[in-house]
Amino acid sequence: KSLLKYKQGQTFFKGNHQIKQADIDAEFLNKQVVTDDSELKLPKGVTKETLQSIIEKMNDFEDHAFSTDDISKAVNISRVSVRKYLKFLTDIEVLEESLTYGIGRPIYFYKLNKDNLKYLQGYMS
DSSP states (O other): OHHHHHHHHHHHHHHOSSOOHHHHHHHHSOOOOOOTTOOOOOOTTOOHHHHHHHHHHHHHTTTSOEEHHHHHHHHTOOHHHHHHHHHHHHHTTSEEEEEEOOSSSOEEEEEEOGGGGGGGHHHHO
């Protein structure tokens, strides 16, 4: 499987003399390129309505970091469910994630990357 992926990568680079970032993202990061008329599917267990609620609460934090617990309390949803949404938003680079170790379990802190909110358009239509 790894050798096949390597071969596909080599073929990709040999066949393309002008490569765009979107092409690289699609080939290697499995990112989907959004067109105006396309609708991307949300991951299993993620709904548009809850995602919208979480995004609204994230906007309240503006440029400040927030934790899973902060959002969980604000939208009255379990930490496990909120973590699923924040993981999705991190995967599509709408959020930046950092991990802080202290006493007890590690805490994930997130910061909204407003420039990348455009990546949500295909999921929210």
